[in-house]
Amino acid sequence: MDELRPRVLSDLEDDALAPAAEAFTRIAVDYFAATRKGEGPVSTPLDAAELARRFDEPLPAEGRPLEEVVERLRVDVLADSNRLCHPRSMGHQVSAPLPAAVWTESLIAALNQSGAVQEMSPVGTAVENRIVRWMCDLAGFGPRAGGTFTSGGTEATFTALLAARAASLPSAWKDGVGAEPPVVLHGEHAHYAVARAVGALGLGTDAAIAIPSDGWRMDVSALEAALRRQEECGRRVMAVVATAGSTATGSFDDLDAVGRLCEERGLWLHVDGAHGASALFSSTHRGRLRGIERARSLAWDPHKMMLMPLSAGVVLVRDERDLDAAFAQRAPYLFHGAEGERSPDQGKRSFQCSRRLDALKVWVALQRYGAGGVGALYDHLCATARAFHAAIGRREPFEALHEPEANILCFRYVGDRSLDPERLDALNLRLRELFNRSGEGWITTTVLGGKRVLRVTVMNPRTTGSDVERVLDGLERTGRQLAEG
Numbered sequence: 001m002d003e004l005r006p007r008v009l010s011d012l013e014d015d016a017l018a019p020a021a022e023a024f025t026r027i028a029v030d031y032f033a034a035t036r037k038g039e040g041p042v043s044t045p046l047d048a049a050e051l052a053r054r055f056d057e058p059l060p061a062e063g064r065p066l067e068e069v070v071e072r073l074r075v076d077v078l079a080d081s082n083r084l085c086h087p088r089s090m091g092h093q094v095s096a097p098l099p100a101a102v103w104t105e106s107l108i109a110a111l112n113q114s115g116a117v118q119e120m121s122p123v124g125t126a127v128e129n130r131i132v133r134w135m136c137d138l139a140g141f142g143p144r145a146g147g148t149f150t151s152g153g154t155e156a157t158f159t160a161l162l163a164a165r166a167a168s169l170p171s172a173w174k175d176g177v178g179a180e181p182p183v184v185l186h187g188e189h190a191h192y193a194v195a196r197a198v199g200a201l202g203l204g205t206d207a208a209i210a211i212p213s214d215g216w217r218m219d220v221s222a223l224e225a226a227l228r229r230q231e232e233c234g235r236r237v238m239a240v241v242a243t244a245g246s247t248a249t250g251s252f253d254d255l256d257a258v259g260r261l262c263e264e265r266g267l268w269l270h271v272d273g274a275h276g277a278s279a280l281f282s283s284t285h286r287g288r289l290r291g292i293e294r295a296r297s298l299a300w301d302p303h304k305m306m307l308m309p310l311s312a313g314v315v316l317v318r319d320e321r322d323l324d325a326a327f328a329q330r331a332p333y334l335f336h337g338a339e340g341e342r343s344p345d346q347g348k349r350s351f352q353c354s355r356r357l358d359a360l361k362v363w364v365a366l367q368r369y370g371a372g373g374v375g376a377l378y379d380h381l382c383a384t385a386r387a388f389h390a391a392i393g394r395r396e397p398f399e400a401l402h403e404p405e406a407n408i409l410c411f412r413y414v415g416d417r418s419l420d421p422e423r424l425d426a427l428n429l430r431l432r433e434l435f436n437r438s439g440e441g442w443i444t445t446t447v448l449g450g451k452r453v454l455r456v457t458v459m460n461p462r463t464t465g466s467d468v469e470r471v472l473d474g475l476e477r478t479g480r481q482l483a484e485g
């Protein structure tokens, strides 16, 4: 080992020079170029076992030249990764990331400022607090608002509900939630992050009560009835969770109506806007979030519709003290400052300790493209989803399950409408699998209203109307083969 030490120390210096950096950026640039025109497959035809075999090798005892490692990235990693920048990639809610934010990632890593504590990220903390403030302003939260970056929407919703728990059961941190914990009401199409948080917070998942929907959004009168039932049986409500941009259909709950119900009863409203809160950047779509300012907390993922590379999430609260109260812990070795005064240390408000400075790439993206540019991209993605919906309307063998409110659309192959429901469900499931394996495009599937459906999410500004037609051509061809076979 001793003879290795000087070599590795000198390798570190070589790898810090421009040629090494260029070797990495070159692959990324080539990837952007190779996917620009929609050539080549969207995803790999190889299955999990085949890919595992490629990496089935002993732990490398010694290093090797950087060029060889970069070449392996190109051949073994890049070639079979899902190509989200390909214009016919329309799968999950993961972006074709904004290039300026992509390049910022290497700077975030190079600087390695831990976002937990001001003294460890003096500029980073200022940048993060600034972005949080901008987002609070967009949400119409007042001067007392605050928040923190998170790993994503799941952590954001967990943190928000932890704050709601501290408000509802201040002693729960120390004493636990007791035998009769309060309940959380949420729409039936809420993300699993809600029930997961309820479970993780010790309330028991029976305390997560699903409210039926009306047109894929939370039925407000059903919510009102459920709130009345809780009052009648004397059970406390810890929070109501509304969704702004649901995972399945991209639908927006009526935040104004839900917010009023919560205000009348003094209840905590959490809005899961992981997907849809970015509509606040769009003058066309902002109205879907009318009433957002009634929320006590908001989850908002820049890595969804602000097209950041993974990961970047944010939780905002209308009163920052609610977040400070959520984590009632001290750590004299880390957090300084007197009790009661506002601390710039984000670690006090966050589940995470060591933390990447994800705020920096959001800041760079806003500097480069502006709030207007981010809003224009939001509109563009939604317009492409609407074009998809219109194209389905022109094709007999398909039916749409809803009009897209955002960039998400569920539809299904129905052929000549002669197949029975079970057969159709099986066909659509198989159709998605075969289509994705073809490399022609990449879509997802879910179950909606008891039916197996196909689902697209437009997360790539490069996707055009002709990509939409080509995806539908491929699905139609495959669907016909399956219906005949």
Ligand SMILES: *Cc1c(COP(=O)(O)O)cnc(C)c1O
Residues within 6 Å of the ligand: 093, 151, 152, 153, 154, 155, 191, 193, 243, 244, 245, 246, 247, 272, 273, 274, 275, 301, 304, 313
């Ligand atoms: C994506 C999403 C989540 C989960 O967020 P992650 O960033 O994946 O943790 C939660 N809720 C909604 C509505 C989402 O779209």
